[in-house]
Amino acid sequence: xxxxxxxxxxxxxxxxxxxxxxxxxxxxxxxxxxxxxxxxxxxxxxxxxxxxxxxxxxxxxxxxxxxxxxxxxxxxxxxxxxxxxxxxxxxxxxxxxxxxxxxxxxxxxxxxxxxxxxxxxxxxxxxxxxxxxxxxxxxxxxxxxxxxxxxxxxxxxxxxxxx
Numbered sequence: 054x055x056x057x058x059x060x061x062x063x064x065x066x067x068x069x070x071x072x073x074x075x076x077x078x079x080x081x082x083x084x085x086x087x088x089x090x091x092x093x094x095x096x097x098x099x100x101x102x103x104x105x106x107x108x109x110x111x112x113x114x115x116x117x118x119x120x121x122x123x124x125x126x127x128x129x130x131x132x133x134x135x136x137x138x139x140x141x142x143x144x145x146x147x148x149x150x151x152x153x154x155x156x157x158x159x160x161x162x163x164x165x166x167x168x169x170x171x172x173x174x175x176x177x178x179x180x181x182x183x184x185x186x187x188x189x190x191x192x193x194x195x196x197x198x199x200x201x202x203x204x205x206x207x208x209x210x211x212x213x214x215x216x
């Protein structure tokens with residue numbers, strides 16, 4: 054099922070120039086935008102002496118490293134390696150499950166939600182778009198992205214709102 058979804062979305066993207074350009078743009082800039090926003094907020098919280106700084110920073114970093122560890126353990130191949138397609142952007146053949154971009158984006162969304170519900174909600178939508186773009190591009194299976202979302206949401210909820 055995962056393979057069929059990737060192939061359909063990839064084919065849809067490759068046959069529509071506007072969609073192709075949008076997906077390529079999202080993939081090329083999203084990681085920079087998320088980490089820039091995260092860095093600016095971290096500095097802002099530190100400079101203002103906001104007590105939320107420690108959770109904001111350390112819970113997010115923990116989630117990102119946890120996801121990277123799990124992904125190394127699983128070692129699932131990427132769709133472009135398995136399905137012999139050319140991803141929209143060049144990418145190394147590394148583990149695919151769970152998606153680091155999806156987990157990181159969702160962890161950052163939860164960090165912002167912890168500080169500001171409005172900002173968090175906006176960044177949550179950006180995280181979903183980022184994760185789905187990676188499926189459309191042939192970089193991840195849908196299950197990779199959903200698992201990354203789960204890691205970011207589950208650990209984010211626990212780290213920011215239960216501990």
